[in-house]
Every structure is written in C-alpha cells, then in structure tokens.
Amino acid sequence: MLGPRAPLPCEYNYPWANQTNASVPGFIDWSQKSTQLGESGTIGWIPIMDEPAPASIVQQAIVTESRQQFAFRQLEGLFPVTVWFITGLTQAMHWTILSRWITQCPKENKPLPW
Numbered sequence: 001m002l003g004p005r006a007p008l009p010c011e012y013n014y015p016w017a018n019q020t021n022a023s024v025p026g027f028i029d030w031s032q033k034s035t036q037l038g039e040s041g042t043i044g045w046i047p048i049m050d051e052p053a054p055a056s057i058v059q060q061a062i063v064t065e066s067r068q069q070f071a072f073r074q075l076e077g078l079f080p081v082t083v084w085f086i087t088g089l090t091q092a093m094h095w096t097i098l099s100r101w102i103t104q105c106p107k108e109n110k111p112l113p114w
Contacts, residue, residue, distance in 0.1 A: 047088075
C-alpha cells in the first residue's frame, strides 16, 4: 500500500517471548490479552473511517477476533466472556499501550501521516 515509502519493521519484545518466561501458557495468556487490546483499538477507530463498506469488513474481522479471545480464555481455563461490551480506544490510546513492546525502530523510518 505504501510501496517503497513503507517503513521498515521495528523490533519488539513481548512478555511471553522472554527466555525466562517463555511457555505455552504464557503465549496463550499474551494472545488473549493482545486480542482484547486489538478489539478495543479497532473499535475505537472505526468511526473515523470515511467509507462504510471497509468499516463493515473491519467490523466482521473484529467479531472473529473476539471469538479468538474467547477461545484463548477457555484454553486458560477461564470463563470465555468477562464483559458485556468492549470499550473503544482512541488511536492515541491504542498506540500508547502498544508502544511498551517496541524495542526499537530503524532511524530511517519517517513518521507516517494519519
């Protein structure tokens, strides 16, 4: 989509990947929590989409993501549904929460206009 101007990948450090904490249960727990964060973040930015058709497709993807979260919770032995509704996050909130796992990004990456 961005072609040659696309940013290079950043490096990430996820809690479950830490050598001292690496485990299948840790990965499942991280997957459940990051899926819930993805839901909230995406729900929060759907209203700023200009076109209803792509927004509808994104909503369908979020429904699938919520089902994945339920499955991850069940794999942990937890009740699958813990809330009555999912609160949407603004883009700033979403990126702020995600930034804690970014270790570094290439210096040649330029800020993307939103």
